[in-house]
Amino acid sequence: MDCNSKQFQTQNSQNQSFQSDQEELKQENGEDIQYQEISKNSSQSNAIISISNVAHVKNTFISYPVIAVLSIPSGFQSYPKEEYSYIYTSYIQYFQQSGLRIVPLNWTDTLENLENLMDKVNGLVLTGGGANLMMREQEGEDKKFTQFSKVGIFLIELAKKKNEKGNYFPIWTTCLGFELLFLSFANQEIRSQFDSKNHFTKQIISQEAKKESKILSKLSKSLIKCLEEEEFFYYNHKNGFSKKQFLENPKINQNFNCIAYSKDLKGKQFVSIVEGKVYPFYGTQFHPEKLQFDHSSKNNKQFTMNQLRISQHIPNFFYTECLKSNQRFDSAQEQHTFLIENHQPVYKGGLDQGIYLFKNIKQIQNEINSNNLNTNNQ
Incomplete structure (x- = not known):
């Protein structure tokens, strides 16, 4: 067993709630996929484990790295969530500007297909949006992960396994995706309510973060000062994580460094930028992509x-x-x-920016079955 594997070796104690969710997800998708046991490994949580960088393998046919971007359930009236999922064009344009190639992941696809693509790409992006991450099935019950959240957590767990085996695999998360990342580690609802709709604000950065953050390390002092003094990153969320929640939750603060906080419209502080201690996982509660690629009136600044x-x-x-x-x-x-180039974005129906639409897999299968039935009846 190699050094990385020993560092991440799990104990026999299992997180029964999460395992139950994974079994439910497997049954709902009709698949026979073995899931890694999720342990309460106290020794792992008490140590900051560094993962050795894996040398980049030069590719004879790929000029740039390829990342996967997960779609989310549609919240648009013209494209009901029972039939569609989507990705905003702003996320695609934002990451393409650096030279990254993009593969969309349809969240309703089979776990097997999603895992196969995760074995091909070089990173994962979990975007923002209006999807529910946790819901109560009945009044008075604790909130449980939605089906969409379970798929996102499945991908996060795959990324964790890759890193544990020495295969460096980063994740970037924004807003909703950032919240899902924290919830996947906490394995329960821990978010607070914030008044941060359609909101621009500054970053509150500690001196320690300025020295040690991987994200900030390549920024000049003048640019970091710009982050602290100028309100230009856009927030549009009602849920988030308070400073107290971050500091007092060991499943979060032992796996992540908080790089910056921000304040909502009522002055309440929340976690704004994080990066992983154990895994190369990163996230922002704000929307960095909107500054350049969302030109709707509310963001036209x-x-x-x-x-x-x-x-x-x-x-x-x-x-x-x-x-x-x-x-x-x-x-x-x-x-x-x-690649995303096989899809055409949609600009209609009152949308303030473009979206890439993806038909739900069950919807596609129903259409195929209907067409086959019509053919047989002719």
């Missing part, structure tokens, strides 16, 4: 060149993280089959 440099720094940083992954598609033709 002029920005300075310094702000633009900071905004562009994030996908460039994630690009360098993805370079450390040694995964690849089998051929250029296979890679092309899955």
Whole structure:
């Protein structure tokens, strides 16, 4: 057993609640996939474990790293969630500007297909959006993870396994995706309510974070000062994590460093930027992509060149993280089959920016079955 495997070796104690959710997810998708046991490994949580970087394997047919972006259930009236999921064009454009190639993941796809694609790409992005992460099935019951959340957690667990085996695999999360990342580690609802709808605010950064943060390490002092003094990152959330919740939850603070806090419209402080201690997982509660690629009236705010440099720094940083992954598609033709370029964005129905739409897998199967039935009856 190699050094990385020993560091992440799990004990026999299991997190029964999470395992139950994974079994339920497996049954609902009709698949026979073995899931790794999730342990309460106290020795792991008490140590900051560094993962050795894996040398980037030069690829003869891929010029740039490829990342996967997970779709989320549709919240648009014209495209009901029973039939569609989507990805905002702003996320695609934001990460493409650094040279990253993008493969969309349809969250309703089979776990087997999702896992196969996760074995090909060099990183994962979990976006923002309006999907529910946790819901009560009945009044008075504790909230449980939604089906969408279970799929997202499944992908996070796959990424954790890869890193544990020495295969460097980064994740970037924004807003909803950031909340899901924390919830996946806490394995319960721990979010607080915040008044931060349609909100621009500053970053509160500690001196320690300025010295040690991987995200901030390549930013000049003047750009970090810009983060602290200028309100240009856009927030649009009602849930989040307070400073107290972060500091008092060992499942969170022993796995993540808080790089920055922000304040909502009532002055209440919440976690704004994080990066993993154990895994190369990163997240922001704000929307860095909107500064450049969402030109709706609510986000149509002029920005300075310094702000633009900071905004562009994030996908460039994630690009360098993805370079450390040694995964690849089998051929250029296979890679092309899955790229976002095979899809056309939609700009209609009162949308303030474009979306990539994806039909739910069950919807596609129903249409195939209907067409086959019509053919047989002719």
